Amino acid sequence: MDKLIYLDNAATTRTAPEVVEAMLPYFTENYGNPSSVYGFAAANKDVITRQREIIGDAIGAKGNEIYFTAGGSESDNWALKATAEACESKGKHIITTKIEHHAILHTCEYLEKRGYEVTYLDVDENGIVKLDELKKAIRPDTILISVMYANNEIGSIQPIREIGEIAHEHGILFHTDAVQAFCQIPIDVNACHIDMLSASGHKLNGPKGIGFLYIRTGVKIRSFVHGGAQERKRRAGTENVPGIVGLGKAVERAVSSLEERTGKERELRDYLIRRIENEIPYCRLNGDREKRLPNNVNFSFQFVEGESLLIMLDMKGICASSGSACTSGSLDPSHVLLAIGLPHEIAHGSLRMTLGEETTKEDLDYVVDSLKGIVENLRGMSPLYEDFIKKQNN
Template identity: 80%
Template sequence: MEKIIYLDNAATTRTAPEVLDAMIPYFTEKYGNPSTVYSIGSQNKDVITKQREIIAEALGAQSNEIYFTAGGSESDNWVLKATADAYAGKGNHIITTKIEHHAILHSCEYLEKKGIEVTYVGVDENGVVDLEELKAAIRPTTILISVMFANNEIGTIQPIREIGEIAHEHGILFHTDAVQAFGQVPINVDEYHIDMLSASGHKFNGPKGIGFAYIRKGVKIRSFIHGGAQERKRRAGTENVPGIVGIGTAAARAMRTMKERTDKEIELRDYLIERVMNEIPYTKLNGHREKRLPNNANFCFRFVEGESLLIMLDMKGICGSSGSACTSGSLDPSHVLLAIGLPHEIAHGSLRLTLGEDTTKEDIDYVVDCLKKIVADLRAMSPLYEDFVRKQNR
């Protein structure tokens, strides 16, 4: 295998060389603990502050509203569980959607066992949240609305500004999981009425194991990890200085390159979609055609099983996904695809391809050419497809 064509950037991205270069000194030379008084450690406090300012600027936030975590899943868990705890005196009801990442859904399941009531709002066939259903779900006891900015599987971008307005009109806190969106689309927390936001460094060419939570000043949210005074007493533990430098460098890079990078991704994404839809019959594009992440294309191929498709693509040097990397070991169809109304037998044949800044038109052509043959070969082995074709030809 001469070349790997990596089209699973929604799962993780390659750490950019400039990000790695920025991190290395904090492993080898500037390795001091920021909580110490001597210079090799205390100087790192200023370094952390600088990265906080970079991320805050990207969101139109204040630097003291940025808290570093171990990633998007921790940020999601923290926001939901700590909000439920801090606002228990006001209410016990949370609204989210049926297509959230499992970091949100499983946190909600945990909270339901603790007495929190959760409403899971539906979406339309494109994966867009039903705003009327969301409004109707609001109760006097509702303390939080949590809706992801863009879906990690089908790429649909939600009407975040409108959701934020609805939340604030009713005096409800609004959180968005922006793990897929940060670095891909512009986000301003004031314009979108966002009170809390989650993001993860490895989704925008930063390192794994580092993320952040934006928590608007004035929001009562309690510590998630106890033990020390780090992160203004809200997240104990010695700071991951190399990771923080990495995520700050990656955030600055993502903002600097966003326009040129996403314009290219959109052009290639649309080229990919057009070729697949025009050249492979009985295929469905999942997610909104226009209101989607710049690099996301998600398809369902009838009469094809997704796992076999991925294995055969891998044999051709192509990396894709059948959905979220967090559930790729599951044999169950995607909860997102079921939520948009797909039957089990079609949802099982899903393929998510997410482009990166290094993806080329030649890569797309190779992938589509391989995909056409693989789908045809898999269908040739399917008795269901054989029956379908026989009925079509009657």
């Protein structure tokens, strides 16, 4: 393939060369187990501590509040399951939303089968939680509120500070899945009263297979993996030192470039949105226009089937998606798009494009020019579109 334009950075990102470079010595030279007592291996404990501090600084947390995991899904599972177990004597009610990542939704289903009650909040047409509905959902036995910081499909950013204040006022633990938001928008766990936060390395030009769960000091949740004393006895298993170093380097790199990088992404994002809205009829921007991740563009194209759209874009060297990579094998329309009120037939025609630091304006011009032709061709094969045009002309 001569051309490759990668617009699926919400699924994963290219690991930055300096991240790979930072990791390599911990595969081949500094390979000791940090739990060993001799100096060669024990030195890696100090390395891990330093990465905790780098990551903690990025969200206003202390280094000892950062617990390393295998990624966002594990962190989400840990936050929900361990909180449910630890707080069972207080209550068995959890509040979340209908647009969460499946790492949250499927964990909630797991807990429901074990006697817990879950309230799934509706969102408005832009995918934003209604704070009044959240307040109404709180009960005396509510033990946890879990609301994602920003949606992975439509990019809408939630009123996290307000949600945290509501949880704090009621003495309820507050967890947020920040996998898409971390290092894309500023986060302060103290200002937002966040008790637990999940994040993953491969969304910010770091390696796959590494993430973390922030757990505020004083939050009493159970250990997630039992065995050794790693992660202060809360998550057993030999530490993934190369991955941890790579995550730390990726965070350091992302924080230092945050303002400039996201400013560029916003400019390109808005340019892409304008061109599509001005040049392709019968399309809908999904998600909030203002409270939106800097790199997220999500459209639904009426009278177009999303899978065909993706295949034809791929033939032109354009990588995009119709939603979360974790549900790409499903034939069902996105649960997020249904939750914001789209009918099935329009939700099926969705396209998510997520920009990265290497995306250029020229790339986006090529994408829009290609997209215009593809949508026109697909609509030309649609009996529904033909009927629609006939009615419009009558």
